[in-house]
Amino acid sequence: MLVCIPDVLTPDEVAYCRKVLDGAGWVDGKVTAGEQSAKAKYNLQVPEHSDESKELGQIVLKALGRNPTFTSAALPLRVYPPLFNRYDKGMNFHAHVDNAIRALPGTGFRIRTDVSSTLFLSDPEDYDGGELVIQDTYGTQTVKLPAGHMVVYPSTSLHSVNPVTRGSRWASFFWSQSLVKDDSKRALLYNFDLSIIETRKALPDDHPAVLGLTATYHNLVRQWAEI
Numbered sequence: 001m002l003v004c005i006p007d008v009l010t011p012d013e014v015a016y017c018r019k020v021l022d023g024a025g026w027v028d029g030k031v032t033a034g035e036q037s038a039k040a041k042y043n044l045q046v047p048e049h050s051d052e053s054k055e056l057g058q059i060v061l062k063a064l065g066r067n068p069t070f071t072s073a074a075l076p077l078r079v080y081p082p083l084f085n086r087y088d089k090g091m092n093f094h095a096h097v098d099n100a101i102r103a104l105p106g107t108g109f110r111i112r113t114d115v116s117s118t119l120f121l122s123d124p125e126d127y128d129g130g131e132l133v134i135q136d137t138y139g140t141q142t143v144k145l146p147a148g149h150m151v152v153y154p155s156t157s158l159h160s161v162n163p164v165t166r167g168s169r170w171a172s173f174f175w176s177q178s179l180v181k182d183d184s185k186r187a188l189l190y191n192f193d194l195s196i197i198e199t200r201k202a203l204p205d206d207h208p209a210v211l212g213l214t215a216t217y218h219n220l221v222r223q224w225a226e227i
C-alpha cells in the first residue's frame with residue numbers, strides 16, 4: 001500500500017530545513033547503502049551523526065508525531081532517525097530493495113524496515129526528473145510531491161529514483177518498524193480506520209455501529225501487533 005500524506009511539514013519548517021541543509025557537509029550517499037544498492041546509488045547525503053541530521057531529524061519526528069495519517073498507515077513501533085539526501089543534475093538511484101535490518105552505528109538501535117518514507121523538501125518545479133518510482137502490488141507508481149509532503153510505502157517494494165535532468169531534488173527519508181509487519185494487514189487496518197472516520201462523521205460517537213467498528217479495529221490491532 002502506498003499512501004501520500006500532504007503537509008507533513010509546514011512551509012516554515014521546510015524553509016528552515018533547507019536553510020540548515022544548505023550549510024551541511026554533503027557526502028557520497030553510498031555510505032548508508034548495502035552492497036548491491038551501493039552499485040546502484042548516485043546521490044549525496046548529510047552524514048547521519050552530524051548536528052544537522054540530528055536537529056532536522058527531530059523536526060521530522062515531531063511532525064510525524066502530530067500526523068494521524070502517518071500513525072494509521074505505518075502503525076510505527078520504532079522510527080529510524082531521518083536521513084537527508086539530494087540528487088543534483090545527473091544523479092539517480094537504480095532499482096533496489098532497502099536492507100531488511102538497519103542498525104544505527106555506535107548505538108544499540110536496530111530496526112526491521114517495514115515501511116519506507118520519503119519526505120520531499122524541494123518543490124516539483126525546482127527540478128526535472130527525480131521521480132520516485134515504486135513497484136507496488138497494484139503496478140508501478142511514480143511519485144513526485146510538493147515540498148513538505150510525504151509518501152509512505154512498503155519497504156519490500158523494488159524502487160528507484162529517476163535521473164535529475166535540471167535543478168536539485170532534496171528530501172528526507174527514513175524507515176519504520178511497524179507494529180504490523182505484513183503490508184496487506186496494515187492496508188486492511190488503514191482502510192478500516194478511514195471507514196471509521198467516515199462513519200463517525202455520519203453518526204454520533206455513542207452509536208452502536210461506531211462502538212462496534214472501533215472495538216473491532218482495536219481488537220484486530222491486538223491480534224496482529226508485535227511489540
Ligand code: NI
Pocket residue numbers: 096097098159
Ligand atoms: Ni531505497
